[in-house]
Amino acid sequence: GQQVMQIPQYQHVQEGEDFTTYCNSSTTLSNIQWYKQRPGGHPVFLIQLVKSGEVKKQKRLTFQFGEAKKNSSLHITATQTTDVGTYFCAGREISNDYKLSFGAGTTVTVRA
Amino acid sequence: NAGVTQTPKFQVLKTGQSMTLQCAQDMNHNSMYWYRQDPGMGLRLIYYSASEGTTDKGEVPNGYNVSRLNKREFSLRLESAAPSQTSVYFCASSLTGYNQPQHFGDGTRLSIL
Numbered sequence: 205g206q207q208v209m210q211i212p213q214y215q216h217v218q219e220g221e222d223f224t225t226y227c228n229s230s231t232t233l234s235n236i237q238w239y240k241q242r243p244g245g246h247p248v249f250l251i252q253l254v255k256s257g258e259v260k261k262q263k264r265l266t267f268q269f270g271e272a273k274k275n276s277s278l279h280i281t282a283t284q285t286t287d288v289g290t291y292f293c294a295g296r297e298i299s300n301d302y303k304l305s306f307g308a309g310t311t312v313t314v315r316a
Numbered sequence: 317n318a319g320v321t322q323t324p325k326f327q328v329l330k331t332g333q334s335m336t337l338q339c340a341q342d343m344n345h346n347s348m349y350w351y352r353q354d355p356g357m358g359l360r361l362i363y364y365s366a367s368e369g370t371t372d373k374g375e376v377p378n379g380y381n382v383s384r385l386n387k388r389e390f391s392l393r394l395e396s397a398a399p400s401q402t403s404v405y406f407c408a409s410s411l412t413g414y415n416q417p418q419h420f421g422d423g424t425r426l427s428i429l
Contacts, residue, residue: 210358234414245422246421246423247406247420248420249418252415252417292358296414303364303374306358306360
C-alpha cells in the first residue's frame with residue numbers, strides 16, 4: 205500500500221531562522237494536503253497542491269509539489285514562536301478518492 | 317458553528333470493556349472518517365464513510381466497528397478494549413471529492429489499562 209514518509213521527525217529552530225520539511229510517497233499522488241497540529245490540538249488544514257511542480261505561498265510558508273507528484277516540501281522562513289506544532293503531509297492516491305495517507309509529521313520547536 | 321464534535325474528550329477503560337466514541341458534524345458533509353494518532357506514527361485511518369449508508373475499512377480496522385447513523389453522525393465502537401488501543405482518536409469530515417480538505421474534531425484521549 206501507499207506509504208508517505210516525512211522527514212525530519214523533529215526540527216528545533218532558532219527564532220528567525222528558516223527550515224524545510226520534506227514528504228515522499230512510494231506512489232504517484234493525485235494531490236497532497238498539508239495540516240498543522242498545535243500541541244494538544246487537532247490537525248487543521250493548511251493547503252492543497254494538485255498540479256505537478258505547483259508552488260503555493262501562505263505568508264512565510266512555501267509549499268511545493270514535485271514534478272513527478274511523489275514528493276512535496278514545506279519551507280518556513282523567519283520562524284516565529286507561533287509556528288510551533290506538528291506539520292503533517294497527507295497524500296491521496298489516484299485510484300482512491302477518499303483515503304488520505306498521512307506522514308508521521310515534523311514536530312517543530314522554536315528557541316526564542 | 318460547532319464543526320466536528322467528539323464525545324467524550326477523555327476516557328479510561330479497563331481491558332475487555334466496551335466503549336462507543338461519538339462524532340457529529342454540522343457542516344452537511346457527506347464523508348466522515350475515524351483516525352487514531354500514536355506518537356511517531358502520524359494519523360492512521362481506522363474506518364471511513366464516503367456517504368450516508370456506506371462504511372469501509374481503512375488501514376487499521378481490527379478491533380473496531382463503526383456505524384454511520386445518519387448524515388451527521390459517525391460512531392466508533394471498541395467491543396473489547398485492549399491496551400494496544402490506547403491512543404488519541406480523531407473524527408473528521410469532508411465534502412465528497414478528491415480535492416476536499418478534512419475537518420477534524422478535538423479528539424478523544426483514550427487510555428486502556
